[in-house]
Amino acid sequence: MTQDELKTLVGQAALQYVKAGSIVGVGTGSTVNKFIDALAGMKGQIAGAVSSSLASTERLQALGIKVFDATEVDELDVYIDGADEIDHAGFMIKGGGAALTREKIVAAQSRQFICIADESKLVQTLGKFPVPVEVIPMAARRIARQFAVLGGTATLRLKGAQPLVTDNGQHILDVTGLTISDPLGFETQVNQWPGVVTVGVFALQKAHVCLLGAPGGVKTLVF
């Protein structure tokens, strides 16, 4: 099976977590796009979605799924999203698609985080994938130096020749060279640095379940 087929498989499998009549938290990325496409098949049975990015909002709306603003809803049953890395405890690196801040917000608003990923995303220890960090632009240089103290190398993410600008009007640093053996401690530490909007380590908002696409079918990991 190709990686794309594995993504389709887990995108469809995630439908089992969607309750009739509910508003669904929807993440961002190529795997979530498969979930959105599958969700369109049951759009008559759900109230709608809260989206974690402008890109997902556009896709949901194009398929006729109503998108609520996060401020219109108290709590969501489930949040369904992909990951760049996930470990055996459900801790993740996210933000490869630059949507990490809104992803963490919608995840925090949801009772259950269902991660959907192909099996290449499962790791023993987080850190091989560069850790995305959304920052206030004027703090980027200082935050990069703080990562250097931890042994990391921070690079400003570009779109073409210009810094990439997130849905929130901020920049992204991608940090390589880190081995994150204590995701919760790492997230807590980096969260305290002035100018950090969101660090792409999801330990406080970790996954409760991961649907992992493998050639033999979907494996369900429960954390």
Ligand code: 5RP
């Ligand atoms: C976007 C994300 C995505 O969930 C992550 O990058 C995985 O994406 P994909 O499903 O395309 O591999 O965090 O900010």
